[in-house]
Amino acid sequence: MKRQHLLLAVAGIAALALFPVAITNPYYVHLLETIMIYAIVLFGLDIVVGYTGQVSLGHSGLFGIGAYTAGVLVLKLGAGLWLTLPAAVVVTAAFGALLALPALRVTGPYLAMVTLAFGTIIQILINEMSFLTEGPLGIKVEKPSMFGHKLDEREFYWLVAALLVLALVFVHRVLRSHLGRAFEALRGSPVASDCMGVSVYRYKVYAFVVSAGLAGLAGSLYAYSEQYISPNTYNFELTVMFLLAVIMGGRKTRSGSLLGAAIVVLLPKLLDDIVMFRWVAVLMAVAVAVGAAVALRRGRSTLKAVAIPVLGTVALAAVSFRLQTMTDWRLSIFGLITLFVVYYLQEGIVGFVRQALNLKARPTDDAEETDASHLPAVGDALSTAQAGSDELLRAEGVLMQFGGLKALNEVDLSIKRGTIHGLIGPNGSGKSTMMNVLTGIYQPTAGKVAFGGASLVGRTSSDIALSGVARTFQNVQLFGEMTALQNVMVGLHHTFGSHLLDVALHLPRYLRENRAATARGMGLLKFVGLDGLAHEEARNLPYGKQRLLEIARALALDPQLLLLDEPAAGLTAPDIKELVSYIRKIREHGVTVILIEHHMDVVMSMCDTVSVLDFGQKIAEGLPAQVQADPKVIEAYLGGEAAAHAA
Numbered sequence: 001m002k003r004q005h006l007l008l009a010v011a012g013i014a015a016l017a018l019f020p021v022a023i024t025n026p027y028y029v030h031l032l033e034t035i036m037i038y039a040i041v042l043f044g045l046d047i048v049v050g051y052t053g054q055v056s057l058g059h060s061g062l063f064g065i066g067a068y069t070a071g072v073l074v075l076k077l078g079a080g081l082w083l084t085l086p087a088a089v090v091v092t093a094a095f096g097a098l099l100a101l102p103a104l105r106v107t108g109p110y111l112a113m114v115t116l117a118f119g120t121i122i123q124i125l126i127n128e129m130s131f132l133t134e135g136p137l138g139i140k141v142e143k144p145s146m147f148g149h150k151l152d153e154r155e156f157y158w159l160v161a162a163l164l165v166l167a168l169v170f171v172h173r174v175l176r177s178h179l180g181r182a183f184e185a186l187r188g189s190p191v192a193s194d195c196m197g198v199s200v201y202r203y204k205v206y207a208f209v210v211s212a213g214l215a216g217l218a219g220s221l222y223a224y225s226e227q228y229i230s231p232n233t234y235n236f237e238l239t240v241m242f243l244l245a246v247i248m249g250g251r252k253t254r255s256g257s258l259l260g261a262a263i264v265v266l267l268p269k270l271l272d273d274i275v276m277f278r279w280v281a282v283l284m285a286v287a288v289a290v291g292a293a294v295a296l297r298r299g300r301s302t303l304k305a306v307a308i309p310v311l312g313t314v315a316l317a318a319v320s321f322r323l324q325t326m327t328d329w330r331l332s333i334f335g336l337i338t339l340f341v342v343y344y345l346q347e348g349i350v351g352f353v354r355q356a357l358n359l360k361a362r363p364t365d366d367a368e369e370t371d372a373s374h375l376p377a378v379g380d381a382l383s384t385a386q387a388g389s390d391e392l393l394r395a396e397g398v399l400m401q402f403g404g405l406k407a408l409n410e411v412d413l414s415i416k417r418g419t420i421h422g423l424i425g426p427n428g429s430g431k432s433t434m435m436n437v438l439t440g441i442y443q444p445t446a447g448k449v450a451f452g453g454a455s456l457v458g459r460t461s462s463d464i465a466l467s468g469v470a471r472t473f474q475n476v477q478l479f480g481e482m483t484a485l486q487n488v489m490v491g492l493h494h495t496f497g498s499h500l501l502d503v504a505l506h507l508p509r510y511l512r513e514n515r516a517a518t519a520r521g522m523g524l525l526k527f528v529g530l531d532g533l534a535h536e537e538a539r540n541l542p543y544g545k546q547r548l549l550e551i552a553r554a555l556a557l558d559p560q561l562l563l564l565d566e567p568a569a570g571l572t573a574p575d576i577k578e579l580v581s582y583i584r585k586i587r588e589h590g591v592t593v594i595l596i597e598h599h600m601d602v603v604m605s606m607c608d609t610v611s612v613l614d615f616g617q618k619i620a621e622g623l624p625a626q627v628q629a630d631p632k633v634i635e636a637y638l639g640g641e642a643a644a645h646a647a
Helices: 003-022 026-051 059-077 081-103 108-128 153-175 178-188 190-195 200-226 236-249 254-270 274-297 303-320 330-344 348-356 431-438 461-466 484-491 500-505 508-527 543-555 573-588 600-606 624-629 631-638 640-646
Strands: 391-402 405-416 420-424 446-451 469-471 561-565 592-596 609-614 617-622
Touching: 003 026, 003 153, 026 059, 026 153, 026 178, 026 200, 026 236, 026 254, 059 081, 059 108, 059 200, 059 236, 081 108, 081 200, 108 236, 153 178, 153 200, 153 254, 153 500, 178 190, 178 200, 178 484, 178 500, 178 508, 190 200, 190 461, 236 254, 236 330, 236 348, 254 274, 254 330, 254 348, 274 303, 274 348, 303 330, 391 431, 405 420, 405 431, 405 592, 405 609, 405 617, 420 431, 420 600, 431 561, 431 592, 461 469, 469 543, 484 508, 484 543, 500 508, 508 543, 543 561, 543 573, 573 592, 573 600, 592 600, 600 624, 609 624, 609 631, 617 624, 617 631, 624 631
Parallel strands: 420 592, 420 609, 469 561, 561 592
Antiparallel strands: 391 405, 391 446, 609 617
16 A cells, blocks of 8 residues: 555544544544444445445345344344344345345346345345344444443444454455455356356355445444434435446445445435535535536546536525525435436545546556566467367367357367367358357257367356466457456466455465466466556557457467457458467467457468368368368358359
C-alpha cells in the first residue's frame, strides 16, 4: 500500500473511532452505526451484483436470517457475542449456499424472481415460526457483553466500526486475489471463463456464499444495534434499498458501498427536514454543474449528455424553496432522486466523480502491484507440452444437431501431436461448431471425442480446459474491464491452490503463488509483445493486440492442444505476419495447434495437415497442396460452375 493511501486509511479509521467522542448525541452515533452495518451488507452484495453481474433480490432475507440467528441464540440459550456473531455468519452462509445451488442455474430476470421468492419465504417463515422466532411479537435483544462487561452505545459503536474495518479488509483482499478475478471474469464473459478453467457455476455459488456470510454478520450486528427485531423489518423494500445503494454509490468500489449505505440511511432523514433538504439540493446542483463543466472542458462528455442532469438538479433545488413541507412530497422526491442517479449516473456517484475529474481507479488486483521486474525468459513463460502418443485428439462420427439442422454430420478428425492442423471451409460449414464440441460448450448429439485417450464427451468446458485444451474465439471474448495482465492471470487461475483463509490473511502460500503467477503472466505478455500494455484495460487495446492477448491468456493454461478460431480475422498484413511467427513459436514448444482460418496463405504456409468441412461434413483431408487442388474443395469455395472452369 502506498504511503498516501496508508495515511488516508489511518485518518479514516481515526475519524470513525473519534466520532462518538466528538459527537455525544446518541442519535447521530446510532445513525452512523446503522450506516456501517448496511455497508457490510453492501460489501457482500457488490460481489454478487458488481463483480459476477448477478441480480439478487434476496439479501434482505439473508440479512434477516443473520439477525434472527443472533436473536434466537440470545433468547433461547442466553448466548454471548462470541457465539452469536460466528453462528450468524455460518448459518446465513449455509442458507446462501442452499439458495445459490439451484438459483444460479438460471440467469437474468429468472434469478431475480427466485431470490425475491426466497426473501419473501424467509419473511413468512420468521413470522409463522413463533415457537422459535416469537412470530409477529419479535425478539428483544440487549446490548452484548464482552469479558463480563456490558457494552454501552458508544462501546458497541466501536465494535461495529472494528468489524466494518475487518470486513472491508477481508473483501478488499478477496476481490484483489485470484478469487476476485474469477468473480469479475464471470461478468465479462461466462463462456470464456469456463474455457479458462474457471467454472462459472462454482464461482457464482462461491461469490453468493461469501456475500451471504457478510449479510449474516451485518444482520446479527443490526439485532444488537436496534435491540429489537421483527419480521416486518426484512421486507422487499429493504432489498430494493440495498440494491439501489450499490448502484447509486458505484459498483466494484468499497467507497461506493460506503457512500451508498450513507445515502439510503441519510436521504430519508434529510427528506423529513425541509431546511436540510434545501441545503442538500443546492449542494447537489452545484456539484453536478461543476462536474459537468469539468467533463465538458476535458472533452469527456457532450453538452447534450450533461444538460438533463444539470437542469434536473437545478430544478430540484428551485422546487425545494417553493415547498413549505416535505410531508406530501417525500416519497415522490426520493423516487425522482433515485431514478436520476440510476439512469444518468450508471457508474454510480463514485464513477461519475472519477470520470468528471479524470481520475483513474487504483489497481484492483494484487498482481497489478506485485513487483514483476524479474520476468521469466520467454521460453520459461511458455511451458513445453508433455510428450505422449502420436495421436493427441481423435473425433469419430461426431454429430451435432440443432432441431432438424445437422451442423456437424458424422465428422471424423485425427490430430497428431506437435502439428499445426488446419480446419477450413466456407462460412457456415461447421468449423466453429466443431471447436465448441471439442471444448465442451456443445455436447455432441452422437459420436466420440477423445483427448489423450480420455473421453471429452459429457465433461464441462472448465474440466476440459484444465485437462490441457485451450482456445481463442472467433469473436474476441476478453474480459473488457480487466487489464491485459489480469486477463492472463485468469488463465493462470489453475496455478493457485490458496483458499479463502490464505487470501484473507495473506498467508505465505498465497503471496508466493501470486508472485509466481504474476511473473509468469508478465512473461506471457512479453512473449506476444504486450508487456508494455500490461496495465491497460483489454477493451482499450487495438483489435490486433486483443487477438494476441487472447492467445497469451490461452497459453496461460499450459495447454497441450491450442484451438485458434480465425485469429487473423480483421488483422492488417503486418499483424498477420507477426501472428504467424507467434504460432510457429508456440508449435516449437510442442503445443499442438488446430487452426481455423480464412486466410489461405496463412493456412497453406503453416499447416502440416488440413481438413475441409462443407455443410457439416468433412469433404477432404491431407497435405495443404493436396487439399488446395482437390476438386471438392474448389467446388465448395467457388461453386460447381466456377470449379469446372478452374479445372
